[in-house]
Amino acid sequence: MTEIEEQLFQANQEREKIVLKYTIGRKNQLVDYWEDPDFGLHYKTDRYGFIHTEDLPKEFDEQEKKEKEIEIQRAQKWLKMVKNWEKFVPLNREKLYRRIYKGVPDKLRRNIWLKMLKVETQMKANEEDLANNKPSVYNRMLQLGYKYSTEIRQIDNDINRCFRDHEYFRERYSTKQQQLFNVLVAYSMYNMELGYCQGMSTITAVLLIYLNEEESFWALNTLMVDKKYAMHGLYIVGFPKLMRFLAHHDRILTKFLPKLKKALDKHNLDSVLYCLKWFFVIFVERIPFSLVLRVWDVFMLEGERVLPAMAYTILKLHANKLLKFKDMDSITEYFQYKLHKNFGYSDNYVINALQTSMSELRAKKLDLPPPAESNEFPKCELGTFIEPSIEKKLGLRSSIFSETEKNVTDLVITRSEENGNDLDIIDENQDDNISNLNTAGSTTPIRRFKSMNSLNTATSIATSVNSISSEFNQNDVDDDISENEYEIVESTRL
Amino acid sequence: MSEDFDFLFKIVLIGDVSVGKSCIVTRFKTGNVFTERHTNTIGVDFSMKNIRIGNKNIKIQLWDTAGHERFRSITSSYYRSAHGVLIVYDITKKNTFLSLQKWLTEIRSYTANNVICALIGNKCDLTEEREVTLDEAKQVCELVPEILFCLETSAKDNTNVENAFTRIAEELMNRQSCINDDHDSNNIKLGQSKSVSNGCNC
Incomplete structure (x- = not known):
């Protein structure tokens, strides 16, 4: 086996190990105690499922109570609307807008999200497959994802850190964690140009609080590729x-x-x-x-x-x-x-x-x-397989920044430099404000240090330190550099 | 209160996904409490802590970066103005140690050349799962000039976490005093150049 083949073999094994843990679930494996957060014996779960170990302020409870009452009153209207969504909405857009801004009853949120994110329409397109005894698009993507997704390690890492203070996600390999894993793995296969990006796990976890697995997959898809939301370009x-x-x-x-x-x-x-x-x-x-x-x-x-x-x-x-x-x-x-x-x-x-x-x-x-x-939009048809790079397959960081990446770095630097330029102007003209500037310390030397550093001009500190130390080295060659510098400082202080 | 400091250092934490960068930051900030579970760091998280070394108040700005590769185009722009960088790996995952070369490349392309780095092997409480020895880290340390020291930490057990920051802050403080003196005090500057020229003339 060549070295690359061996690395590929190891990467595959790692992937299989992770997939196995999620497919067998919590009940069928020993989960180390430290894998789960410990909330102690006394905690309270709020109406959305989040766990609070500290007592919530009274007003919080009061507010929840009030909201619930109002919601019960509103629920009737909403129920009617949801039932006749396709007919009602085009004729009553204003009413819909008004009602959504007023607040959606939490109990009906699931139905409303399903409608707004066009989940049912997308799933209907699948019915043909199911009728022909073919697995649904979602299931096909999931099975492919288990085998080929290069994002599994990252997804696993992020699930381990996602909403662990929520009753659905607090237990490692719980049903909802399994679902979260599945949706993200399947989606990384369905939309391979996007794959997986941090942030998507949080979005999907929120969807999964209200929707089931397959629904969440299609809801996620709408959020990513529908022009109205187009989060694809964000990630x-x-x-x-x-x-x-x-x-x-x-x-x-x-x-x-x-x-x-x-x-x-x-x-x-x-x-x-x-x-x-x-x-x-x-x-x-x-x-x-x-x-x-x-x-x-x-x-x-x-x-x-x-x-x-x-x-x-x-x-x-x-x-x-x-x-x-x-x-x-x-x-x-x-x-x-x-x-x-x-x-x-x-x-x-x-x-x-x-x-x-x-x-x-x-x-x-x-x-x-x-x-x-x-x-900002997918170039290939969704569900198209795109061969990943070898580095991706091995789960390694690619060593070279792509042109796109370089441009982003430059852009972010330019943005902060523009702020920095403003800062310099303020620095010169408004001495009284200087102590407020984050980059400027309360002492002049720090300011100088900082501005040298950020502008990348002037002789850098390292050069000046090194030049001293290299000269110093001629006196005392055996010492390592850092110690030398330390001594210089000490001696100059004296 | 927050302006009451003698030095301000910007320290960036980098390293592969899930090596424990955010845990180290939290541990450093909270001292003895280790209760928070972490959400993934999207982009960059910023926080700060004041410490005291000798009679100096030092304010440390902590820039905790996302390990996810996709964010590197954004996180790398934060290296640039950093004074110190902690490169964190997980001693139980060899891969995270092997990424060092790539992190160094990123540092070299995007930091000022006076930046100092420390190599931090986190999760040293998990001795049974160890895949990287301290000796390996030390060897690398000797080969890479930017890396001043290596240290193993456990954010979980609170081993060496504070030490890591204190050491890097001390080093920065020393360098900065050196520069301050160099620029601001003619006496010392003269004294220094004298001693140096003495050395050269010998």
């Missing part, structure tokens, strides 16, 4: 859609929240740092889950325009607070954790604000960025 190598939407987000900020934009730039907080996660998982784990669901409902109704509108809404609602923060750390912590734990506004309030944002943006023709180019 593929080079992230063309992400880049387009980030640029648009910046445009919106410049127009509507210039002061905040300036403040964020000043802290060197490029929007890629917070928007990437917002867009990739449609705000999951960045805002409370109850609000996520409301945003998802609106997203399914309105499509991709909800992404920039919601990003704008979050910033608008929290602008005053964000403006008060004195450093980048506080702002990112606010984005990453605080807003998820407590958004500070009721879900209804936020959804109203979102609606207002959408009309505001539409009025200025800023509700959507310039249209996508063809590279």
Whole structure:
């Protein structure tokens, strides 16, 4: 066996091992105790299935109760609507819009999502196969995926980290974990240009809270390739859609929240740092889950325009607070954790604000960025087999950055450099603000260090250190470099 | 409070998927508590911690990057302004150690050339499943000039986690003091050049 063949053999074995664990499931294997999160004996599950070990605030319970009451009242209307969806919706679009913004009863969310994401229509197309005793597209893709998907290791890794605080996903190889694995593996086969990208596991897990396995597969497919959502372009190598939407987000900020934009730039907080996660998982784990669901409902109704509108809404609602923060750390912590734990506004309030944002943006023709180019959509027909590269088969990182990848890196660097340039101007003119700048420390030397570093000009520190140390080396050749430098510092201090 | 520091260092964590980068960050941030389970890091997560070395307050910015290859075009843009890089591998997965070469290539293409790196072998509590020995790591360390030291950590047992950051911060602090002195104090600069020229003349 050649070396490559041996590596391929090992990669295959690893894949088979992972597949086996998911196919036999939790009951038929020993799962190490540390594989599952331990919530202790006292925990509470909220209405969406998430586990909380801390006592939830009373108002949370109260709010849940109230919501449930309102939902029961609304459920009747919704039930009627869902039953007659195909007839009702085209004639009553306004009513549908109004009702979705008001809030979908959680019990009917499943039916509504199935309708909005055209799951049933896609599955109907399968019926012919089933009638002819052929396995459904989903099952065929799944079986192929078990054998050939190069994404299995990554998918397995991500399932291990996905919603482990949710009752469905907390146990390793639980039924829902099995389903999550299957849907992602099958989809990585069905849409091989996309394969699998982090973020998709979170999206699929949310779908699986409401839908079954095969339904989730088709719902995921709609979100990826339907022009209304087109998340395919968000996840593929080079992230063309992400880049387009980030640029648009910046445009919106410049127009509507210039002061905040300036403040964020000043802290060197490029929007890629917070928007990437917002867009990739449609705000999951960045805002409370109850609000996520409301945003998802609106997203399914309105499509991709909800992404920039919601990003704008979050910033608008929290602008005053964000403006008060004195450093980048506080702002990112606010984005990453605080807003998820407590958004500070009721879900209804936020959804109203979102609606207002959408009309505001539409009025200025800023509700959507310039249209996508063809590279954001699948080129091959879905279900087409594309031979993976040998590195992919072996599960190794490819050593060379593709042109697309290089362009993205350059683009992200240019973005932050533009912020950096602003920073330099501020640096010179507004000395009193300097302590607030994240890149600038409270002491002048650090600032110099940083600016040398980021501009990549001037003699780099390493060169100056090395030149000293190399000269120093002539005195004391045997010592290793780092120790030398240490000694220089010591001696210069004396 | 947060502005009350003498040094600010930006440290980026890189390494293959699931080697425990985010666990190391959390452990470092929370000290003795290890309860959080991690979600996958999409793109880059940012956090920070203040530490004290000697009589200096040091603020460490932690840039925790996604290990998923697809994100490298984005994460690599964050290496550029880093002062220090922790290259993390999993001692129970040889593959993650073998990726080192590729991580180095990425570092070399995208960082400033003064960046310092440390090689961190995480999950050292799982001794029975070990696939990479410390000696192997040390050998690599000697061959690669950017890597200052290697260390095995366990984010789970809280072994060496703080140590890893302290060592890299110390090193950066020393270098920075060196530069500060070089630029800001003529006396010291003179003194230094004198000693160096003495050396040369000998």
